[in-house]
Amino acid sequence: MFWMLIFSLALAFIVAGVVLNLLKVQAGFTAPDQAERLSEREMDAIRAENVELKHRIAELTERLTVLERIATDPAERVSREIEELR
Structure with a gap:
């Protein structure tokens, strides 16, 4: 049960990070290293x-x-x- 909770939290953080990055891209934010590109x-x-x-x-x-x-x-x-x- 404990490991299932840890796994669920880790998965939730990963999904939240991916969704946040997608929203940033749609809003026009660029990566910090884009100036180097x-x-x-x-x-x-x-x-x-x-x-x-x-x-x-x-x-x-x-x-x-x-x-x-x-x-x-x-x-x-x-x-x-x-x-x-x-």
Whole structure:
């Protein structure tokens, strides 16, 4: 009876581990060593994309700053600056 309990518990833990891993795979989680499996070409592409995204974020931050300044400045100043630009 005791060994049957030990066997049942071990089997339950194994089944739970397999089910948990299947759920992780379905949810999109990757193994910790997957980064090691990426080729150098794939890593270079990821790095290039990161650089591009950082540049785009910097540009958007600048644009947001200008829009905030326009939204908070008095109308007279904005119209004067627009006239100066013409």
